[in-house]
Amino acid sequence: MRLGYSVETVRAAEGELMARLPEGALMQRAAAGLAAAAAGLLGRVYGARVVLLVGSGDNGGDALYAGARLVRRGAGVSAVLITPGRAHTAGLAALLRAGGRVADDPYEVLAAADLVLDGITGIGGHGGLRPDAVPLARAAHGSGAVVLAVDLPSGVEADTGEVGGEAVRADATVTFGAYKTGLLIDPAREYAGAVRLVDIGLGPHLPSVPELEALQHADVAHLLPVPAAESDKYRRGVVGVVAGSARYPGAAVLAVAGALRGGAGAVRYVGPGSDAVIARFPEALVHGWPPSKAGRVQAWVVGPGLGDSPGVDEVLDSDVPVLVDADGLRGLDPAVVRARSAPTLLTPHAGEAAALLGVAREEVEGTRLASVRALAAKYGATVLLKGSTTLVADPDPRRAVRVNPTGTSWLATAGSGDVLSGLTGSLLAAGLAPLDAGSVGAYLHGLAARLVSRDAPVSAHDVATALPQAWRDTTTP
């Protein structure tokens, strides 16, 4: 599991650790890790041209000390001081002592740089880059040099992943002690490039529950349902799907395609897409209206391609977990969801989430973490917010929000959400808790898309077909 922490949590842990160490020791650990990563990116340090963008805080201090280490290995290092006279005093002295220099013309050194260390702001920065830093960040980006962000790309919000104004676009980021939540969430995640964590000994001082969790293969393998020897299809779980309409029969087929590959022992389908479903999947059990007469299920999926067809009220009336997606979310009443005796999992994209919250879509896209938490609180439900970084929030605000690391922009394709609904509903029926079902579903779905896409467009059908391979990949050590 990759864990993300808020600035407040990181600062508290740093404070505890710093109290036990000699002054400056923590910054030296950070600078050593940063210099090693910089050397790795450069390949050959001797003779390389390195530029440090140095802000007025400790983030600039890290860059200056790392710069001093690179000078000692033969690099030519120039510091660009964003606010001259306010750079980290001891760090600047160390750089100059080692043989580094302060740049006379920032744009000249940037144009010739092999590597730029972005030490303008770290966890102390707010509100995007200030105007004096903006042209320098742009020049770094346009220079052809590798841009390595110190702790965070300067200008992104460390806690939320929001990017309020301009920010540094990094090729890679070295972050200290713990992932900051913003590094795992778009849009900031995109600005960070490849993120490497440098251990500075913070671990024992961090709380056991982070703000954010990203599952990795081993976590998913641990959560996936495995049938016992004596399992029959009913014990493995039966998932019911209410989806599709005369207008969108394909949504029914795709939701069932996902459900058949999510570990449940059987899939029941109820709705106007029966003919299409049975023609494609003879193994599905199709039933006439209403869902309550379809026989026992352990979880329902309702909504994909439903149009104005009924189904949501009937399914929410049941006493088993329900996943509500797409058309099922339209006008969904929080009181009805809150009154349910079994868990509910909502799976909106940003537009649907915006409608449920009564805000603009852009607001949800720019504040994904706050939005998913707000929806989970409003509905008393688990919420999976689909998008460039899919987030899953539990209704209990003390639980960490899960962030999906396997997404790919090729997944933004018609019908892929229907596959995800079916898959995740199937995991619910197989007995996973909603937070686990949502995060494991998103993980497998993203991985399946990557497997079939390999940087080319994919169809939702392809994604469903690749799910068994994604499952196998996560469970094969």
Ligand SMILES: NC(=O)C1=CN([C@@H]2O[C@H](COP(=O)(O)OP(=O)(O)OC[C@H]3O[C@@H](n4cnc5c(N)ncnc54)[C@H](OP(=O)(O)O)[C@@H]3O)[C@@H](O)[C@H]2O)[C@@H](O)CC1
């Ligand atoms: N604590 C530790 O143990 C360790 C911390 N470490 C490192 O320290 C970093 C945190 O350092 P920090 O707290 O000094 O804040 P930091 O991110 O440098 O920025 C604050 C300065 O930036 C300025 N500024 C603010 N907004 C701005 C903007 N939009 N655009 C431009 N400038 C802006 C603001 O200026 P002011 O408002 O005062 O004018 C203020 O002076 C952390 O990320 C990690 O790298 C590591 O060494 C490991 C040990």
Ligand SMILES: [K+]
């Ligand atoms: K930075």
